[in-house]
Amino acid sequence: MANVKATIPKGTRDFGPTVMVRRNYIFDTIKKVFGKYGYQEIQTPTMENLETLTGKYGDEGDQLIFKVLNSGDYMLKAQGLKLSAEENTSKKLLPLISEKALRYDLTVPFARYVVMHQNEITSPFKRFQIQPVWRADRPQKGRYREFYQCDADVVGSDSLLNEAEFICIYDEALSNLGLKDFTIKVNNRKILSGIAGLIGKPDKIVDMTVAIDKLDKIGLDGVEKELLEKGFENKDLAILKPIILLSGNNEEKLNSLNSILETSVIGQKGIEEIKKTFSYLANFTLQKAKIELDLTLARGLNYYTGCIFEVKTNEAAMGSIGGGGRYDDLTGMFGKEGLTGVGISFGADRIYDVLEELNLFPSTVMEGTKILICVFGEAEENYALPLLNRLRSANIKAELFPFGAKMKKQMQYANEKDIPFVAVIGGDEMQSGLLSLKNMASGEQVKITVDGLIKKMLA
């Protein structure tokens, strides 16, 4: 057998026991909140049909989809193809050798699910989904080829109550995870459309939003430079600049916007949506979240049509830890028109890093085995097995170290697994019927009866 190097593909990760416990803590906390608001969990397959995914994420997105090679002799089919230096040769080849692909996000599979199961689901349909997705991207800091998305969406309801509730979900989940200072930024795509209309370049809305979205990162000068490069003129900047730099509280911003966008029908609609969302929100109690209307918030995705969200922690230097928005007609691509939806996503990997940096993982999430039984030989092992059984029947996490190892090795095992108690069984213990119980933190050791031990472990 050849000696294969033990490595994993670029941009993928192993999760060890400690990390898994903490990841599950994050997922469980979020799941609980989703459930509280009526969202139900679904899962979709790792692979979708390639045609389900292609064309949904733009040309660049298509290239980042991991394709799965067909089984069998796919070369046979491909042989009919004339291989030339033509640049679209691989485009022609692809459908012949691949008809499946790994999911690229959870939103498109969800849209596919909704259309496919439309007769079974009740509208509005609220679902959440926590599964890995894959992108053939170049990995870098905080960016992987396999990562988890944690999404909740509702389709079939255009009520802005949904938007308000998503803000509550963010607040509750992140507060429950121990975050104390974070901002949920809100904007509306229709306001951005109104602004693009105002400068007479509605077709350039994508370039405009992509540029102003970078205000945090590259500053006003950088944004202006990029806008000029994309074909905006100085007179456009003169209109945009005061909007981008709009300050004050949410109400003041809305009032200013109201007069700026007075003549824009779509802009007014956007303002109305924000106001309605805020008025719903006024009925709920938020824990830690700050809500901020941020007109520079754009989010790259083109399918958003209404409210958009992004969550940032103010306690650590970290990009967004969540985002989402409303998209009209997500299912149109699958032949079901006019179904509106709104959804959010938690960036689990980034939340993990934040919690770790702020030391917010509770120590209780690490609780593993409570007691290890150490024995000196086979006779002691036989003597210990009924005890092991009794401990587990009493719902105490217990292990027995199989006989054959030295006491030092067994103690080391307990120590490294952070097992707080060790029961030692040797000849003396078998004769007296008392166990030697060692407290691993203090090092003290006492003789104790089996009943006493169980009582102590349950205390």
Added chain:
RNA sequence: GCGGUCGUAGCUCAGUUGGUUAGAGCACUGGUUUGUGGUGCCGGGGGUCGUGGGUUCGAGCCCCAUCGUCCGCCCCA
């Protein structure tokens, strides 16, 4: 797709203008009054120096290529 960085033991890394047998810490393992860890002491195993060429009497070190890593840009979570 573009730019930069780094590849030496399982891991983190030293390694002098190119010069004997390539080192350390951690990890693993054995011993240390044969019934006790975290925390003493002594020992041991483990490396085609990413790969392939080149220069040289001699290459971990210099040159070229290639693969991989990490970090930026574009884009994105």
